[in-house]
Amino acid sequence: MTADTTPAPPAPPEEAAGGTLLAARGLAKSFGPTTALQSASFDIDPGELVAVMGSSGSGKTTLLHCLAGITRPDHGWILYQGRDLAAMSESERSGLRRGEFGFLFQSGGLVPELSCLENAALPLRLNGTGRKVAHRRAEEWLEHLGVAHTARQQPGEVSGGEYQRVGMARALITDPAILFADEPTGALDSLNEEKVMRLLATSARSSGTAVVLVTHEPRIAAYADREVGVRDGRTRDFAAGAAG
């Protein structure tokens, strides 16, 4: 009999759950010959805003996708509220993404045929909330983010800054425990960038939502409580950054 010498991926230690909302260690992910992540670790506490910083191609988006349960890492573990993401079925992970996570990307993402109000209300509708209640919540969020006037317009008819604020309403309407934001202001001019980042930081803080914010811009990372640097697929923690 030949012994199997392949090292088993380390199981998440029990004490890793602690007060941490999401914890990951030793994440590795390759796409064919390309190593996107080789040793990435991450922690985020409830309500914390953490910026993931690094140059183009360093592995930021891959890390975000692993943490959000979109991509399965080749190695390493991820615990969300003490539950091992790797041990979950695809349907459990998609339930988590729908129910407890919010997403905001650089651009796109809104359904072009729906009005901005319907877009903002969509996650609640998909979770089974009735139309009237969902639309009322969406109106409140659009109002809060200063884009109530876009309610009846389609996403293609609004400005870039308005579009991202509608996207933010949609991302936050379910009161997610974590918002995953990948270069959320990447397509905006500096005035809109500042508006969107201020709203994102204050809205997340007031609702107790933790934010994983991927960016390569130091001025965007300055809104975070803490920075995690990514270089060649490896992470590195930085001291607390400036508050936004």
Ligand SMILES: Nc1ncnc2c1ncn2[C@@H]1O[C@H](COP(=O)(O)OP(=O)(O)OP(=O)(O)O)[C@@H](O)[C@H]1O
């Ligand atoms: N689905 C994929 N198929 C093949 N290669 C991929 C895939 N996703 C990412 N990669 C590669 O993995 C590496 C890391 O990509 P990733 O998108 O995570 O970097 P990034 O830091 O987010 O970059 P950017 O700031 O340019 O978006 C890159 O070399 C990229 O080309």
